[in-house]
Amino acid sequence: MSTMYTRRTALTALGLGTAALLAACSSKSSESSATASASAPESSASASATASVSPTAEATTTVEPGPSMKGEVVLADYSSTGTFEPGTKEHKAVNVAIPVEPAKLRENSVEGLHAFIAYWQATLNYLLLTGDGTRFTNIDHTGDYSTVAEFFQSMYASESGWVIGSERPMVLSLTADRPTKDTRTGYYTWATEMVIDGAEGAGVYSKTNDRVQPLTEVFKYPGKPVAGQIVAHYQDGTWRMVRRAPGTASASPVPSLSPSASAEGTASAEATAAGSAEATTASAEASAQ
Known part of the structure; x- marks a missing residue:
């Protein structure tokens, strides 16, 4: 296997992996929408049945009280290493500010959850800018x-x-004043x-090609x-972001990142890259003739 092929495959797999990651905070699954649409006529035809189950569903979900935290998620503190310079074709990003853990990062409160989301995004x-995933994987x-x-990495x-x-590269905003909490599961x-940075020139540079x-x-x-949502819970003294809450009826909008699923995704990426490489070679040979 050539070095070029390996790198092309890695970049293709990168796209698959990051798409899966960001789906955690992106649009809700089409299956959820389809389920909601399909159930709408039934709900209209059975108003009494709907009324009988609604109080139970509402009783398990509460809006956490407190001041509004709606708006763009921004981490308050960074450790500066100098004047930031974005990456170019000639070099990687220089002097990327290092995220500093907020004081409430591990606090079991809405403020703690907000601090966690801000630090999660920052790390x-x-x-993405440095290839150093130590801080991100630690949370x-x-x-x-x-x-x-x-x-x-x-x-x-x-x-x-x-x-x-x-x-x-990625910016999150909270569109609700406060989160809701499932009182059954926590x-x-x-x-x-x-929002993904769509500015001209913002991208991933492949040195290979x-x-x-x-x-x-x-x-x-x-x-x-x-639009989407963040799902998290507090366990063992820390916050944990998950793909969906347990007992959620709709399918998760995020493909599983378990080893087996990752292997399947990588295999698919390799097949795509191989096909692309073969097509490029064939085209080059045809041009040469």
Whole structure:
């Protein structure tokens, strides 16, 4: 297997992995919408039945009281290492500010959850800009997103590619004043919007083929706000972000990142890359003739 093939495969797999990651904070699954649409006529035809079950559902979900925390998620403190310079084709990003853990990061409160979300986002962006996933994986206690971290760490370590033209590849905003809490399970849900940096020049540079792929293409998301939600719960003295709360009726909007699923995704990426490589070779040979 050639070095070029390996790097191309890794970059393709990177797109698959990051798309899975960001789906955690992106639009809700189409299956959920389809289920809701399908149940609408039935709900209208059976108003009494709906009324009988609604109080039970509402009784298990509460809106946590307190001041509004709606708005863009921003981590308050960073450790500066100098004037930031975005990555270019010639070099990786320089002097990327290091996220500092907020004081309430591990506090079992809505403020603690907000601090966790801010730090989670900041450490993810730090990973995307530097390839250093230590801080991100240290708070990824469920392991749901460790595969994505491995993709970026591998890409940066091999110097086959890096993010250019961006300081904040991903930006999260909370669209609800406060999260809701399932009193049965303790899981919190907070409505969000996510934006991937769609600025001109913001992308992943592949050193192998001297090509820049826009971040919006790499992540497979448009450069505009995408509605979704964050699901998290507090356990063993820390917050944990998950793909969905237990007992959720609709399918998760996030493909599983378990080893078996990751292997399938990688195999698919390799097949795609192989097909692309064969097509390129055939085209080159035809041109030569």
